[in-house]
Amino acid sequence: MSKPVRKHPAARVAAVAFVAWCVLVGAEALAAGAAAPSLPEAPGGKSLLTFINAGGVIGYVIIAFSFAGLALAIDGFLRLRNDRLMPEAMIEQSMALTQRGKFGELRTLCKTNDSLLARIVGSALDDGNWGVDAVREAMQQHGTREITRLHQRIGWIGLIGMIAPMLGLLGTVTGMINSFQVLGDAKGTARPDELAVGISEALVTTTMGLIVAVPMMFLFSFLRDRVTRVGQDAGGVCERIVRVMGVVIDQRNAEPKHHPQAGGV
Secondary structure, three states: OOOOOOOOOHHHHHHHHHHHHHHHHHHHHHHHHHHHHHOOOOOOOOOHHHHHHHOHHHHHHHHHHHHHHHHHHHHHHHHOOHHHHOOHHHHHHHHHHHHOOOHHHHHHHHHOOOOHHHHHHHHHHOOHHHOHHHHHHHHHHHHHHHHHHHHHHHHHHHHHHHHHHHHHHHHHHHHHHHHHHHHHHOOOOOOHHHHHHHHHHHHHHHHHHHHHHHHHHHHHHHHHHHHHHHHHHHHHHHHHHHHHHHHHHHHHHHOOOOOOOOOOO
């Protein structure tokens, strides 16, 4: 009995991304509430927008990176669905055609399918005239190329996860520089509220950088492992196809060739 097809609808992916974003915004809101007493602009509670504004230009850059990382994560979940990379129906049809020795139909099937498995097998079958070993080598090359592309796309999420805390550290440095500059301009008699502006920027940008970095690194690690599993599964299926192809070709070569008898009635 065939294995049921695993489906990952886009609604489920969007829900996961929405929950992740809610956690991100909620963490920023909690940080805003914790940092509110140190902000001198208003006496009451501080809103999230006030907290963001306290981060200055660097804070807005961190937020822009957070939106970019979220978009890349959603794109990664959508791209790494089983029904897009390794459809069960595609696997079954490929194995069935290979077992019957219909390699031409298998190549046509792969050319009309846009899954990762179809691209690998279809490109490899173009070298079918050179034998099974050539097909196996072509599958390895095209498979490595496809998996590398997925890793490169997921790598942008990890890059954002590494850049965000560095931007937070940059905001910390610039905020402390501003505070010391105010202290120097005031000849050592600066008011605490004037110093608090730079200190607040330093702390807020650090917090924002960490808030963005933690979920981004988690998503990067999860998606990277997913790409690795996809690569292993694709390699296993391709190896099965090549082995069956070799058996079919050997059986064809072993069949006796019937020649017409000389003479006639």
